Amino acid sequence: MKPRILIIDTDSTAGQAVRSAVSVLDCEVEGPQPLSELNEASLVLLTPPEGELASATVARIRERFPRTGVIVLTGWGSTTEAVDCFKAGAMDYVERPVTSDRLVQIVGESLDRLALQVPAEQPSSGDPSFVVGANPAMNQAVQLLDQVASLDVAVLLTGPTGSGKSRLARRVHERSSRSRGPFVEVSCAALGEELLESELFGHVRGAFTGAERDRRGRFELADGGTLFLDEINSAPPALQARLLRILQEGTFEPVGSEETRSCDVRVLAAGNTDLHQLVARGGFREDLLWRLAVVEVDIPSLSTRMEDLPLLAHHLCERYAHRLSRRVGGLDPSAMEVLLSYTWPGNVRELEHAIARAVAVTRGPLISGVDLPPRVQRPKDNPAVQLAGALQQDERERIESALAAHQQNRTQAAVALGIHRASLYKKMKRLGIS
Numbered sequence: 001m002k003p004r005i006l007i008i009d010t011d012s013t014a015g016q017a018v019r020s021a022v023s024v025l026d027c028e029v030e031g032p033q034p035l036s037e038l039n040e041a042s043l044v045l046l047t048p049p050e051g052e053l054a055s056a057t058v059a060r061i062r063e064r065f066p067r068t069g070v071i072v073l074t075g076w077g078s079t080t081e082a083v084d085c086f087k088a089g090a091m092d093y094v095e096r097p098v099t100s101d102r103l104v105q106i107v108g109e110s111l112d113r114l115a116l117q118v119p120a121e122q123p124s125s126g127d128p129s130f131v132v133g134a135n136p137a138m139n140q141a142v143q144l145l146d147q148v149a150s151l152d153v154a155v156l157l158t159g160p161t162g163s164g165k166s167r168l169a170r171r172v173h174e175r176s177s178r179s180r181g182p183f184v185e186v187s188c189a190a191l192g193e194e195l196l197e198s199e200l201f202g203h204v205r206g207a208f209t210g211a212e213r214d215r216r217g218r219f220e221l222a223d224g225g226t227l228f229l230d231e232i233n234s235a236p237p238a239l240q241a242r243l244l245r246i247l248q249e250g251t252f253e254p255v256g257s258e259e260t261r262s263c264d265v266r267v268l269a270a271g272n273t274d275l276h277q278l279v280a281r282g283g284f285r286e287d288l289l290w291r292l293a294v295v296e297v298d299i300p301s302l303s304t305r306m307e308d309l310p311l312l313a314h315h316l317c318e319r320y321a322h323r324l325s326r327r328v329g330g331l332d333p334s335a336m337e338v339l340l341s342y343t344w345p346g347n348v349r350e351l352e353h354a355i356a357r358a359v360a361v362t363r364g365p366l367i368s369g370v371d372l373p374p375r376v377q378r379p380k381d382n383p384a385v386q387l388a389g390a391l392q393q394d395e396r397e398r399i400e401s402a403l404a405a406h407q408q409n410r411t412q413a414a415v416a417l418g419i420h421r422a423s424l425y426k427k428m429k430r431l432g433i434s
Contacts, residue, residue, distance in 0.1 A: 002026060002027055002028050003027045003028070003042035003043065003111050003114070003115070004027065004028045004029075004030065004041045004042045004043075005022055005025075005027050005028065005029045005030070005041060005042065005043050005044075005045060005107070006030050006031055006033075006038070006039065006041035006043070006044045006045070007019055007022075007029070007030070007031030007032040007033070007044075007045045008031060008032070008033065008034070008035050008038065008044055008045065008046045008047060009031065009032040009033075009045075009046075009047040009073075010032075010034050010035075010047070010049060010050075011032075011047065012032055014032075014047065015031060015032020015033075015047070016032060018032070018045055018073065018103065019031065019032065020100075021100035021103050021104055022045070022103065022104060022107050024104060025104065025107065025108060025111070027042075027111070031045075033212075033213075034049075034210055034212060035049055035057065035210075036210035036211060036212070037212065037213060037215060038061065038064070039215075040065050040068060041065075041068055042068065042069065042111065042114055043068065043069045043070075043071065043091075043107065043110055043111060043114065044061055044068055044069070044070045044071070045071050045073055045107070046058065046061070046070055046071065046072050046073065047072075047073045047074065048072065048074065053081075053084075054072050054074060054081055054084070054085050055081065055084035055085045055087065055088040055090075056088070058070050058072065058085050058088040058089055058090045059088040059089065060190075062088065062089040063187065063190045064186075064187070064190055064191075064199075069091045069110055069111075069113075069114050070089065070090050070091060071090065071091055071092045071093075071094060071106065071107065071110060072085050072090050072092070072093045072094065073094050073096060073098075074093070074094070074095060074096065075095070075096040075097075081093075086406075086412065091110045091113065091114075092106055092110060092412070094106060113407060134307040134308060135300065135304075135305035135307055135308050137298075137300045137304070137305065138299070138300055138305050138308065141168075141297050141298065141299055141300070142168070142171075144295070144297055145168060145171065145172055145297055146171075146175060148172075148295045149171070149172045149173075149175035149176050150175065150176055150177060152176070152177065152178075152266055153266075153294040153295055154247070154266070154267050154268070154269070154291060154292050154293070154294045154295070155169075155172060155268050155269075155293075155294070155295045155296075155297065156232075156268075156269050156270070156271070156275070156289075156292045156293035156294075156295070156296045156297070157169060157268070157269070157270040157271075157297055157299060158270070158271050158272075158274070158275070158296065158297070158298050158299065159270075159272065159298055159299030159300065159301065160272055160299075160301045160347055161272045161346070161347065161349075162302075162346045162347035162348055162349030162350055163299045163300070163301055163302065163347045163348060163349075164299060164347070164348045164349075165230070165270040165299055166185065166228065166230060166270070168297075168299065169185075169226075169228040169268045169270065170183055170228075172226070172268060173225070173226040173228075173266075173268070176226065176266065178224065178225050178226055178266055181222075181223075181224035181225025181226070182221060182222050182223075182224070182225035182226070183222075183225055183226050183228065184218050184221050184222035184225065184226070184227050184228070185227075185228040185230060186199055186200065186218045186227070186228070186229060186230065187230045187231050188229055188230065188231045188232055188233075188234045188235045188239075189230075189231040189234035190231075193236045193238065193239060194208065194255075196235075196236075196239060197238075197239055197242070197255055198211075198215070198217065198255045199217060199218055200217050200218050200219055200239070200242075200243075201217040201219060201220075201242065201252050201253070201254050201255060202214070202215050202216045202217030202219075202220055202254040202255065203215055203217075203254050203255035203256050203257075204254055204255070204256045204257045206256060207254070207255045207256025207257070208255070208256070211255075211256070214254075217252075217254065219246060219252060219263050219265055220261065220263055222263070222265045223263045223264055223265060224264055224265075225265065225266070226265070226266045226267075226268060227265045227266070227267050227268070228268045228269070228270070229243075229267060229268070229269040229270070229292075230269075230270050231270065231271065231272060232269040232270065232271050232275075232292065233271040233272065233273045233275060233278055233283075233284065235284075237285075240284065240285045240288050241285070243288060244285060244287060244288045244291060246263075247267060247288070247291040247292070248291070250262050250263060250264065250265075267292065269292045275289050275293070276289070301344075301347055302344040302347040302348055302350075302351060303343050303344050303345075303347075306340060309339055309340060309351070310336060310339075310340075312348065312351060313331055313335075313336070313339055313351065313355060314330055314331065316351065316352055316355040316356070317330055317331060317355055317358075317359060317367060320355060320356045320359040320360075321359055324356075324359055324360055324404075326359050326360070326362075327365065328359050328362055328365065328366065328367060329365050329366055330366055330367070331366060331367045331368075332366040332367065332368050332369075334368050334369035334370075335358070335366070335367045335368050335369050335371065335372060337369065338369040338372050338376060338377055339351070339354075339372070339376070342376045353373075354372055354373050354376050355367070357371075357372070357373055357401060357404075358371040358372050358373075360400075360401070360404035360405075361397065361400040361401055361404055373397075374397060395427065395431065396431045396433065399413070399424070399427060399428065399431065399433060400433060403433075410424055410425070
């Protein structure tokens with residue numbers, strides 16, 4: 001399948017110029033179109049709307065479509081804005097004017113980087129969220145989900161943020177009779193009420209300012225497959241009523257339309273708070289809860305199943321060593337001691353980020369304790385570590401992490417660190433970073 005490029009630009013002339021330039025690549029190109037018409041793509045070429053922070057727009061896109069790359073195109077850029085955009089997840093930040101050849105080069109390199117990323121892991125390929133460990137609660141949760149996967153019933157996953165609910169939902173879909181249909185995911189906390197309603201049910205042209213064309217919603221896109229509603233506890237009351245209707249009747253109307261449409265969708269939902277308590281406080285509809293929770297499965301936090309951490313860590317190390325083409329064979333005892341001493345408030349997601357970072361920056365065949373993020377390293381017996389050495393180690397880690405995040409591109413790493421490229425070279429020389 002060819003990669004898909006989406007051009008977001010309210011200036012049709014400038015947007016068409018970008019489209020003409022990148023059309024030489026072996027890709028599907030869509031746009032230019034406004035941000036309100038955003039949909040999933042391999043790569044978004046974003047000209048931020050006037051009056052809106054570029055970094056905020058990048059963050060919104062990455063929140064909705066985590067696997068989509070974003071390149072920012074701007075005519076009024078600044079170093080500060082570039083740093084903020086990279087922190088928000090942008091792949092590149094390009095100041096206009098830019099030649100067509102240069103733009104094609106940047107877009108081509110970004111697509112190459114995206115192509116090197118490992119696709120979302122399937123449970124059968126050893127996804128570390130599902131490794132069989134020693135914790136009974138986690139094993140029972142996975143076994144129950146496997147049992148009900150083939151039954152076309154609603155499932156509610158509860159548990160703390162980062163505990164793997166999204167991957168478990170995908171596992172249920174892949175083991176269901178709908179596995180050949182689409183798996184569509186939406187976060188109920190990522191958008192405001194009006195945008196979330198449009199995201200779920202779609203809209204017709206003219207439904208609101210910026211709605212320049214008809215757009216299908218997530219329910220319609222998931223027809224014949226599975227829709228995963230993450231952070232369902234954040235759904236506003238009016239939306240809860242609409243969700244109840246579609247779960248009961250399988251029908252809905254797009255925003256701005258009186259046409260009733262139908263869809264055949266299995267709904268999986270997840271929440272990071274106790275929905276039963278939320279119902280008791282009047283914050284969630286009880287009838288909707290029973291529709292969503294035909295089967296309810298609680299996912300334990302990582303801190304309550306630390307016996308599984310060594311196995312999880314080794315699986316993650318293997319995955320990221322492959323993804324980043326690094327010869328890293330595992331974790332040494334010092335690394336494991338650090339991991340087992342930390343409380344993991346961000347759960348499996350935080351562990352994954354820590355291991356990915358360690359694989360990227362380690363200089364040896366095994367991850368050691370000093371390769372892990374500073375927040376994870378908790379000095380125990382010697383709090384009076386020599387200040388200069390600690391600061392130098394932190395500086396080294398920041399630079400190596402920035403270089404790893406930008407595929408050793410020193411210019412981009414300097415921007416991300418908020419320093420001049422010459423300053424970065426001096427620091428690398430002083431710290432012995434090659």
